[in-house]
Amino acid sequence: GAGVSQSPSNKVTEKGKDVELRCDPISGHTALYWYRQRLGQGLEFLIYFQGNSAPDKSGLPSDRFSAERTGESVSTLTIQRTQQEDSAVYLCASSPGGGQAYGYTFGSGTRLTVV
């Protein structure tokens, strides 16, 4: 696609429910990243995919968080048993490759509210 597409744009869920957030990167971009941004805060790295593998999961805050990527394309971030502290904007980004050479293109994000 022309840009990074994320869905849904907004999600309100009850505490304890599971949610799935989707990211469709720019076509041909092999690297895909998930970040979290709490209100008024900076970007917090969650996970990085190169192709379908995730060489760096170091940012996932707990085992309630998981992510997968299939077909070197769409990625899904799943949060199980959501907590109120999970409320944030979840941003997906893609780049032509991993490493240091490329800047990222971000999607418009999914705003998650846990009530």
Added chain:
Amino acid sequence: QKEVEQNSGPLSVPEGAIASLNCTYSDRGSQSFFWYRQYSGKSPELIMSIYSNGDKEDGRFTAQLNKASQYVSLLIRDSQPSDSATYLCAVPGRSARQLTFGSGTQLTVLP
């Protein structure tokens, strides 16, 4: 020491002035540096990248890199109210696999 540090601001400049945004980083091995602009309620947008010491100009924007001193700056000439946003500096993290972002500097350009 944080990997990437920025003055949080807020920074206010009058319209037409030069806005100067600064960023320092801790990893001497970093090879690439990025500036992002984030409007309120929107996602970050890449506006500049720089890889070599010195200046890189793109329109009203100039990025400056000094690897010896481990800082990178962004100058915005002839600032406009539409430049009012949070500016994020990004540097590869220690693993060099993802970018680490600074906390951002909030810029307001006053008409």
